[in-house]
Amino acid sequence: MDIQITKILTTVFLFLVTAIMEILGCYFPYLILNQGKTQWFWIPTVLALAAFVWLLTLHPAASGRIYAAYGGIYIFSALMWLRFVDQVILSRWDLLGGLVVIMGALIIILQPQGLIR
Numbered sequence: 001m002d003i004q005i006t007k008i009l010t011t012v013f014l015f016l017v018t019a020i021m022e023i024l025g026c027y028f029p030y031l032i033l034n035q036g037k038t039q040w041f042w043i044p045t046v047l048a049l050a051a052f053v054w055l056l057t058l059h060p061a062a063s064g065r066i067y068a069a070y071g072g073i074y075i076f077s078a079l080m081w082l083r084f085v086d087q088v089i090l091s092r093w094d095l096l097g098g099l100v101v102i103m104g105a106l107i108i109i110l111q112p113q114g115l116i117r
Contacts, residue, residue, distance in 0.1 A: 011060070011109060015070050018055040019077035025049035027081075065108060072105025 025048040031037040032045075059066050079098045082088045090098075 008109065012073065014055065014058060015073035015105075016077060018052060018059075018070065019074040021048045021052035021055060022074065023078060023081055025052055027085075069105045069108040072101040072108070075101045076105075 025045055028037075028041040028045040028048065032039065032041045059070070076098050079090060079094055082094075083090050
């Protein structure tokens with residue numbers, strides 16, 4: 001298997017940026033609806049979700065394999081958001097689950113004839 005570190009890092013980075021845009025697209029409405037923040041937060045909501053959709057078009061292919069790998073990166077990103085934005089200390093179960101999904105995503109990404117060609 002010919003592993004190219006640049007392609008792997010680019011793919012993981014693209015997944016991370018996509019996940020952040022998706023989280024932001026959900027977080028801003030949460031702030032508006034649950035915490036009474038300004039209605040102007042709808043503007044960054046729309047921008048984040050538009051960026052999320054555009055970023056999805058940059059992934060290697062629209063397939064279940066990509067969405068499965070992205071799901072693992074999304075879960076990891078959500079846990080990092082929980083820790084660093086929401087300031088919640090992660091439990092050992094959160095950390096173990098995050099490790100499991102990252103490993104699963106990497107197995108999908110690195111498999112022969114997988115996402116890195």
